[in-house]
Amino acid sequence: MSIRLCNVSKSFGPVRVVDNISLEVEKGELLALLGPSGGGKSTVLRIIAGLEIPDSGEVWLDGERADTLDAQQRRVGFVFQHYALFRHMTVAQNIGFGLQVRGVEQLERHKRALELLELVGLHGLGDRYPSQLSGGQRQRVALARALAPEPRLLLLDEPFGAVDSKVREELRVWMRALHDRIGATTLLVTHDREEAFAVADRVVIIHDGKVEQIGAPVDVLDEPATEFVAGFMGEVNHYEANRVDGELRAGPLAFPVAAPDPDRPARVVVRSYDIKLWVNDPGIATVARVTTLGDRVRVEATLDGGLPLFAHFPRRSSLLRGVAPGARIAVEITHARAWPLP
Amino acid sequence: MAEARRKRGRPDGWLIAVVAVYVVTVIALPLGALFAGAAEDLGATLANLRRPEALGALGRTIALASAALVINVVFGVAAALVLVRDRFFGRRLVGWIIEMPLAMSPVMIGVAFFVLYGRTGWLQPVIEPLGIDVVFAFPGMLLVTVFVTLPFVARETQLLLQELGSSEEEAAATLGANRWQTFWLITLPNILPGIASGAALVVARARGEFGAVLVIGGAVSGRTDTATTFVYHAVEERQSAAAHGISIVLVALSLAALATFAIIQGRSRR
Numbered sequence: 001m002s003i004r005l006c007n008v009s010k011s012f013g014p015v016r017v018v019d020n021i022s023l024e025v026e027k028g029e030l031l032a033l034l035g036p037s038g039g040g041k042s043t044v045l046r047i048i049a050g051l052e053i054p055d056s057g058e059v060w061l062d063g064e065r066a067d068t069l070d071a072q073q074r075r076v077g078f079v080f081q082h083y084a085l086f087r088h089m090t091v092a093q094n095i096g097f098g099l100q101v102r103g104v105e106q107l108e109r110h111k112r113a114l115e116l117l118e119l120v121g122l123h124g125l126g127d128r129y130p131s132q133l134s135g136g137q138r139q140r141v142a143l144a145r146a147l148a149p150e151p152r153l154l155l156l157d158e159p160f161g162a163v164d165s166k167v168r169e170e171l172r173v174w175m176r177a178l179h180d181r182i183g184a185t186t187l188l189v190t191h192d193r194e195e196a197f198a199v200a201d202r203v204v205i206i207h208d209g210k211v212e213q214i215g216a217p218v219d220v221l222d223e224p225a226t227e228f229v230a231g232f233m234g235e236v237n238h239y240e241a242n243r244v245d246g247e248l249r250a251g252p253l254a255f256p257v258a259a260p261d262p263d264r265p266a267r268v269v270v271r272s273y274d275i276k277l278w279v280n281d282p283g284i285a286t287v288a289r290v291t292t293l294g295d296r297v298r299v300e301a302t303l304d305g306g307l308p309l310f311a312h313f314p315r316r317s318s319l320l321r322g323v324a325p326g327a328r329i330a331v332e333i334t335h336a337r338a339w340p341l342p
Numbered sequence: 343m344a345e346a347r348r349k350r351g352r353p354d355g356w357l358i359a360v361v362a363v364y365v366v367t368v369i370a371l372p373l374g375a376l377f378a379g380a381a382e383d384l385g386a387t388l389a390n391l392r393r394p395e396a397l398g399a400l401g402r403t404i405a406l407a408s409a410a411l412v413i414n415v416v417f418g419v420a421a422a423l424v425l426v427r428d429r430f431f432g433r434r435l436v437g438w439i440i441e442m443p444l445a446m447s448p449v450m451i452g453v454a455f456f457v458l459y460g461r462t463g464w465l466q467p468v469i470e471p472l473g474i475d476v477v478f479a480f481p482g483m484l485l486v487t488v489f490v491t492l493p494f495v496a497r498e499t500q501l502l503l504q505e506l507g508s509s510e511e512e513a514a515a516t517l518g519a520n521r522w523q524t525f526w527l528i529t530l531p532n533i534l535p536g537i538a539s540g541a542a543l544v545v546a547r548a549r550g551e552f553g554a555v556l557v558i559g560g561a562v563s564g565r566t567d568t569a570t571t572f573v574y575h576a577v578e579e580r581q582s583a584a585a586h587g588i589s590i591v592l593v594a595l596s597l598a599a600l601a602t603f604a605i606i607q608g609r610s611r612r
Contacts, residue, residue, distance in 0.1 A: 050515075050516075051512050051515070071512070071515040072515050072516075072518055078512075078513065080513060082509065084509035084510050085513075097519070098518055101514075101519040101520070145513075146517075149517060149518055
């Protein structure tokens with residue numbers, strides 16, 4: 001099913017959680033709504049599902065105006081962050097619920113529940129109660145339950161938020177494979193960049209109730225539309241830079257990017273992996289700290305003049321030879337992006 | 343860690359003794375005395391129980407408790423749903439009003455209903471043409487009984503609803519359930535333990551009510567006497583056999599009600 005949101009807004013009390021959002025999702029697409037917690041992503045999802053009524057704007061599902069439809073009439077599968085499984089029902093009864101309320105016979109329901117259990121890899125657990133399952137298993141049951149009435153659209157609210165990180169990665173891969181198999185249009189809300197990139201065809205970056213950018217993961221990564229997106233796409237350094245001799249500079253650093261406005265200072269964003277540094281005398285900075293984070297190393301330094309800088313390198317990078325607290329280093333920025341100062 | 347466990351596991355003899363003495367003096371001794379008294383002259387106790395006045399009083403109490411139970415379960419669940427799930431002006435106030443019977447003396451409640459429905463009462467012009475007797479009659483007794491037992495189901499259910507949240511109901515809606523289906527299949531099974539414990543309190547309170555039904559009903563033997571007022575009169579008239587019989591039946595009914603609701607609670611808790 002295709003989705004179209006036109007200028008949708010929603011406030012809770014004085015807080016505008018969704019601020020004039022417009023969005024189009026094509027049939028069969030897997031789209032991720034990505035952004036920091038509390039940014040309004042879940043509310044967008046709930047509005048599409050009919051669990052929340054927008055203050056203004058239009059919701060179209062498959063070319064049909066859906067604002068006036070109840071959640072019950074929208075035929076949308078919703079997977080809640082904390083699963084919301086029916087605790088007094090067995091797994092099979094949970095999965096069969098969507099069919100039960102449509103008057104499907106008990107026998108037929110049970111057959112369908114078994115099929116879906118097979119599909120989500122939980123064969124033989126139909127008679128258990130939700131409290132007897134692990135987090136990852138509950139997640140799969142919630143998904144099977146949402147899929148049972150064959151929804152036109154699948155909405156997932158932080159679906160892997162409550163399971164531990166190893167299981168989360170497995171579920172991600174499995175989720176994408178499942179999507180490719182059943183092909184239902186899917187919207188996924190997450191605050192985890194890696195998760196969004198791992199599963200989605202396109203991502204929508206949402207911040208403070210507004211859409212910051214929509215695009216394929218690589219595009220959002222390489223061509224961030226706003227400073228916020230650039231910052232959200234990874235660990236970054238922020239600088240305020242001035243144009244000196246035709247170059248954007250901050251302290252002793254020079255940035256390989258054109259000034260957005262020649263007459264005004266700019267905000268420059270440098271990713272932690274777009275920096276080269278090596279031991280050099282006199283150099284332009286002093287190493288403050290070196291921390292090993294598993295497969296990579298984080299180097300923190302203080303530039304002459306006092307600005308801070310941090311960078312990440314692979315664990316055994318040759319650049320790191322002699323880099324230790326107190327060492328003098330040279331720094332080269334290999335890639336940066338600039339925005340006009342607001 | 344190990345030490346803490348040992349400490350927790352060691353029975354605290356002193357505390358156990360206090361609890362035992364407390365339970366025996368406050369509960370077991372009086373109950374024992376009651377049973378002993380009844381057993382002393384079993385023939386007289388049973389004969390007294392078979393008197394029409396005694397049976398009538400018992401029947402009235404059972405009828406009052408059952409009617410109050412049905413009314414307050416329906417109303418209490420509805421009130422709890424509205425108070426927890428809906429946001430409206432005056433919600434807090436309604437919540438407080440529902441709790442008020444807990445803070446009021448039953449005799450006072452009886453008097454209040456008397457003021458409303460008595461011969462010179464405010465509502466007399468309304469009820470007289472309808473030909474309904476409220477004061478010194480069953481309807482009045484039912485009204486006060488419903489009043490004193492009103493908060494229990496609403497309160498217990500409200501607590502449970504708050505704890506449950508609404509996500510299961512939302513899930514049901516997205517799966518295509520309408521409001522009735524959601525209520526019967528999802529909400530009701532979830533709040534059943536709350537309803538059961540509220541119901542147990544309603545039955546206990548309704549059956550034990552004395553002051554309010556005495557004031558509004560007048561405890562007319564054979565007409566508005568209830569089990570408790572019957573026992574009171576029996577004691578006053580030194581007819582201990584009659585008092586014993588009904589008291590024992592009341593205790594037995596209490597235990598049966600408690601057991602029933604405990605089973606309901608146990609079943610729905612997984």
